[in-house]
Amino acid sequence: MTVFPKIWFLRHGQTEWNAERRIQGQLESRLSALGKSHAQQQAALMTPILQQNPACYVSPLGRAQQTAKIALAGEAFETDARLAEAHAGALQGMTLDEVAERFPEISAANPRHLDLFCAAPNGEGFDSFYTRIHAFMEDLREPSVVVAHGLLGQVMRGIALGLTRQKMAELSNEQGCIYLLEGGREMVLK
Numbered sequence: 001m002t003v004f005p006k007i008w009f010l011r012h013g014q015t016e017w018n019a020e021r022r023i024q025g026q027l028e029s030r031l032s033a034l035g036k037s038h039a040q041q042q043a044a045l046m047t048p049i050l051q052q053n054p055a056c057y058v059s060p061l062g063r064a065q066q067t068a069k070i071a072l073a074g075e076a077f078e079t080d081a082r083l084a085e086a087h088a089g090a091l092q093g094m095t096l097d098e099v100a101e102r103f104p105e106i107s108a109a110n111p112r113h114l115d116l117f118c119a120a121p122n123g124e125g126f127d128s129f130y131t132r133i134h135a136f137m138e139d140l141r142e143p144s145v146v147v148a149h150g151l152l153g154q155v156m157r158g159i160a161l162g163l164t165r166q167k168m169a170e171l172s173n174e175q176g177c178i179y180l181l182e183g184g185r186e187m188v189l190k
Contacts (some may be wrong), residue, residue: 001162001184004137005142008049008189009179011150012059012067013038018175021096025088025117028062038176039070045178045189050075052143057136057169059083059148068147077147082136085149086178089123091116103166114151114169134159161186 013035056077100107110116118126158168160181178189
């Protein structure tokens with residue numbers, strides 16, 4: 001198993017679409033009031049971490065950028081396109097109920113979000129998603145903060161922990177916390 005530098009992973013705060021159970025993928029939705037409070041919770045946790053001067057990388061999507069501006073308290077960060085959420089193809093913009101109605105076979109066969117997004121018609125697919133996340137991680141040379149998305153976080157955390165795809169899809173997907181990945185282990189900071 002490859003050992004990567006220490007990573008502090010932050011999932012963006014709740015968005016308006018998260019609250020509606022609507023699939024965002026690479027579409028945009030702003031943080032809700034709760035989402036802003038998630039980012040503020042992360043900001044409090046980030047204070048001692050930022051004193052260590054880690055490199056900071058953020059997804060180009062608005063919800064992650066908005067979270068980073070709050071959670072990193074104005075610290076500089078680099079935007080990396082490889083940190084965008086999985087492209088969910090034809091499912092983007094639909095609620096989970098709409099997916100179940102319009103694509104019942106796909107919905108029934110993929111109860112976990114990671115699997116559902118990766119099975120989306122005209123979507124990115126798991127292999128491409130995994131490859132770009134792994135390539136990003138291989139480029140890390142120092143302890144780093146990553147602000148991105150839930151499914152991206154499940155795959156990144158799974159790679160760092162040496163998990164199978166199935167185990168990645170079973171990982172928690174919390175907002176308002178920080179997942180610390182170090183030495184093949186994970187700790188959740190709250």
